[in-house]
Amino acid sequence: MSAEGLEKKKTIDLRKKHIGPSCKIFFSHDPIKIVQAKGQYMYDENGQRYLDCINNVAHVGHCHPDVVKAGAEQMGFLNTNTRFLHDNLVLYAQRLQATLPEKLSVCYFVNSGSEANDLALRLAWQYTGNKDVITLENAYHGHVSSLIDISPYKFHQLSAAAEQNLFVHVAPSPDVYRGKYRVDHPDTATAYADEVKDIIDNVHKKGRKIAAFIAESLQSCGGQVIPPVGYFQQVAEHVHKAGGVFIADEVQVGFGRVGSRFWAFQLQGDDFVPDIVTMGKPIGNGHPMSCVVTTREVAEAFMASGMEYFNTFGGNPVSCAIGLAVLDVIEKEDLQGNALRVGQHLTNLLGKLKERHSLIGDIRGCGLFVGVELVKDRVKLTPATAEAQEVIYRLKEQHILLSADGPHRNVLKFKPPLCFTAQDADLVVEKIDLILTGTLVFMSRA
Amino acid sequence: MSAEGLEKKKTIDLRKKHIGPSCKIFFSHDPIKIVQAKGQYMYDENGQRYLDCINNVAHVGHCHPDVVKAGAEQMGFLNTNTRFLHDNLVLYAQRLQATLPEKLSVCYFVNSGSEANDLALRLAWQYTGNKDVITLENAYHGHVSSLIDISPYKFHQLSAAAEQNLFVHVAPSPDVYRGKYRVDHPDTATAYADEVKDIIDNVHKKGRKIAAFIAESLQSCGGQVIPPVGYFQQVAEHVHKAGGVFIADEVQVGFGRVGSRFWAFQLQGDDFVPDIVTMGKPIGNGHPMSCVVTTREVAEAFMASGMEYFNTFGGNPVSCAIGLAVLDVIEKEDLQGNALRVGQHLTNLLGKLKERHSLIGDIRGCGLFVGVELVKDRVKLTPATAEAQEVIYRLKEQHILLSADGPHRNVLKFKPPLCFTAQDADLVVEKIDLILTGTLVFMSRA
Structure with missing residues (x-):
């Protein structure tokens, strides 16, 4: 004050x-x-x-002293890019990995949820060789242009009737209160997943191919929507069959917020593992940082493109020190x-x-x-x-x-x-x- | 150690x-x-x-004590988003503005040069209602997907022959040592600017329209290229006539690095003012932050779309405290x-x-x-x-x-x-x- x-x-x-x-x-x-x-x-x-x-x-918690201390100390020592070796980077990646299913083992550190979701799309495009993306009604995935394209929450705000991009397909929000299939439906998970399957079939009829299905593990801006258990498993099956990947956006809902599990996608059960997970907001308690985690296979395919990925600030020693401190506090408290x-x-x-x-x-x-x-x-x-x-x-x-x-x-x-x-x-x-x-x-x- | x-x-x-x-x-x-x-x-x-x-x-300088102190102190007080009023945000915007020509008066704070350049494109698209972008040979403007599209330095790295996007047009790099027009040419500025004019004419013949010309004020990854004086003025004239805007990317070269001026675009002379300037890397001495500055007209047109712009971390009190400290040190030392x-x-x-x-x-x-x-x-x-x-x-x-x-x-x-x-x-x-x-x-x- x-x-x-x-x-x-x-x-x-x-x-x-x-x-x-x-x-x-x-x-x-x-x-x-x-x-x-x-x-x-x-x-x-x-x-x-x-x-x-x-x-x-x-x-x-705002201005948590352990997080502030970790950031302030590291700022005084070193803050540089990941073209040099640094322990904070690898120790933090290892700690994050330990919270996730084993096959999600490769990290890319970036600066915001938007950068994370954009990179997730690039990974999906490169890995699958396909272009089309299925997103949910009312979804919000970030503010860079590629993400406005896949965020009906945003593109519907445009006063001029914005054209929906040809490669973007919108599936119904799995909202069992107000959505297409409600609590009185005998199997909402299957009903909503079948909607995704129908979209895939239509995309194929047009000679197009699916790169990814992307969804927040729980829709946030979309109205705090909790998808029925089993929905993600079925969607993943349809999407994998079509050659696409499943991107779970944990930017709003990850890091223990949901209480019973560390990641919100885990609420669907241990038999569900996304191909790509994006993280953001809470990861640094306010420090601008973010992460994409994926499988070895997706990461290798991305490298095979021949294009280096360099992020000036992503994964710097200060961000990683802060990220480690946040994980420590979640555990300790x-x-x-x-x-x-x-x-x-x-x-x-x-x-x-x-x-x-x-x-x-x-x-x-x-x-x-x-x-x-x-x-x-x-x-x-x-x-x-x-x-x-x-x-x-x-x-x-x-x-x-x-x-x-x-x-x-x-x-x-x-x-x-x-x-x-x-x-x-x-x-x-x-x-x-x-x-x-x-x-x-x-x-x-x- | x-x-x-x-x-x-x-x-x-x-x-x-x-x-x-x-x-x-x-x-x-x-x-x-x-x-x-x-x-x-x-x-x-x-x-x-x-x-x-x-x-x-x-x-x-690495870990400058004034910058570390400003960041550490503010981290302990408050680090939140710009949906609340905060003095650091407005004072920093005012200080940045004072380094720029008067008409560049409206700031958007973001987290990286990539986010800045992507937002610059969104501003240009919305303001002009046009889509096509002219970029320079060997240019690099960032790692999000929209910027790979306009970065020949990157998209030429792709092993699979990547398709150049239809809306992207590549002008010759104004490199007077190795480029198309060299020191022995009587008027390299006009010769290179005329190349841009030719591109515009061709775009118009195809029934398309120019939203923006984007260039680093001095090409960095492109080979430390210093455009001939007068080039930007002539390009701006052609681009404005076509209804587009001029985006000067100062991510690598701004904040006094060029010595004689604070911004590298000012090397072209005081008669040149871009419509949009993007900043990054040095702005926070390593802290993940970045900025887009534009005119009132462009900003109002962006707002008229009806779409809110919200950036979770951009412009937070810690970033702004650090940004202010960096400006102080540049001046003091x-x-x-x-x-x-x-x-x-x-x-x-x-x-x-x-x-x-x-x-x-x-x-x-x-x-x-x-x-x-x-x-x-x-x-x-x-x-x-x-x-x-x-x-x-x-x-x-x-x-x-x-x-x-x-x-x-x-x-x-x-x-x-x-x-x-x-x-x-x-x-x-x-x-x-x-x-x-x-x-x-x-x-x-x-």
Whole structure:
């Protein structure tokens, strides 16, 4: 809580002048100026504390001292590229590998989830010799141009009717609450996987070939969607048969967040192993770093192209020191266990809230990745978009940071730092309860 | 110089096992293990000191204490995304803007030169509504898929004959030593710019339209090429007339390296202002960060698409604190002035060497961005590729790090940290002199 600093209005004015207007801010009518953060708390310029339920990047807690120390020490020693040998690089790769199925053994270190997913596509294209990509409805995989192409969440935002690229095919989101096949369907996993198979058949009819199927292990921006168990196995079978690879995007959901497993794709069962896994956001607790892990076979095929892969900052000794520290803290503080326990507590509390508030249509979550879908009608599932926004703004007044996402922006999204406590969960659920109780009154004022 | 650490062989073995084989290492037959660095020096695991003539990323010197301190302190306070207001973001944007022509006023912060160049393309596509891109022969603009497309330096490496994308057009490199128009030509600037005009005319004949011309302000991987003054102005005129924008890639060459000016595009004269400038490598002295700066008009058009631009790590308070510290150090230590003075000294010494060694075909440089092109024949310009490799390896034995690049890998490339001294220049030139004197003897042993 720095004593000095610009007046908030001055900060806003300079931002308007010098920062791209496409870069949106939370609560744009009355944005928050955050000057410090610790654990699951953020502090504004007046020392007001906010409970942070959304910053999944600050995975082990904002400014965790062990992570800061590891980064600061290594910054003072050496920070250079991977064209020199360094122990941090190989020790970190070894540690990451140990969290994954054995065949996922080769790492490429990059700087962001976007760079990771773009490289995953390059690996898939090179390995398979094919071009076409199957992605999910409402998917978001990053901001570089190749990923806008495979992110319906983004390309549907374009005001000018953007052409969907010919090589991109969109499969239904495996959303058993609002999607094409719902909880009442006897076998949603097969039904959704068969949709992917149909796409493959159609692609083949056009004389085209599948390079990859890509999906977040749990859809995040897409509305906190948890695919039915068995879906990935069946999709992988169809995709492999077609000569393609399975890319699991763990950028939002990896590193123990889901509680029962370290990686979200493992929720599908041990018989499922993707060909490529991409990681990002939480990997460095805020430090810009990221990783792609794949099999020896895919890596060798990529090398056989003859093209070197060089990433200036990726895998530098500072990033790797920070990555190692994050893994250490997750283990030392049993944050995966905490995610499981607190996540379960949060989901239970929200479940009780659902019994009393008809606006809550669905509660779904694994560990500290939880979605609360608000609907105006539990049969028609009419999205309660404005109400979700109201809840978010009212929570902000209570100094609680939550966001709403999904294609209808009606899903309250919990993805707090993993040091989130049961008491934090109690507090936020209590506040939501109060807000929902008063919602109609408040809305009528709007 | 850590006392502990893996045996070098163990580091190599783990690297082979867990790091993508496409990620190449310097001196692959006997790679160097670097454990520490300071200023223009790097140290291996045995405490051996290497003079670093190549790491342009460590711009103000490896592990500069002011930069380390700024990063370490901010890491302990707050490291979060730009959806909250923060002074570091706006103050840094303001400081960067002050180094640029006034109309370049809007910043987008990203994580790497690749992310910056990809965003530059997205800006150009959206602003112009056109698709086609003109790039230079031997250009390298980054490793994400959209940039491989516009990087002949990369796509020509592909063993399988890669198809050049239909929307990409390659103009001759404005290389007055080895290129299509040489020093003996009366007006190389116009001749090379007319080549771009011809491409535009051909594109129009095919019913296509130009979105952008992109070039490094000085080609780096392309062989340390310095375009003739006036070339960019004429190209910009042709490109603007065609409805496109001019993207100046300063990832390798910006931030005072060229000595006489802060940005390399300014070497063309004050009458030249690009529409988009991309920055990278030196911007954070090794910290993964990067920036795109453009005009208000381009930024507004990008926003009008309706698509938000969000970059998880880009512009975070730690990156901005580091960026500010780098600008402070450049100023405080007059590193731009040092680049000018030491660069001139280095170029003079190399010029004298050229008089005595026929292998040296050309010396070209601005500040501490210098190329020494080795040729077997000064008339035919036959590239002395193997000899360049010999020089590099022999210098390594002398604990001096230099590299060779360019389409024929025959250009010795100087781009040291800007704290490089006249004594450092004396040493490396003396060693090159000794190596060249003994080259034939050495080569006959090979």
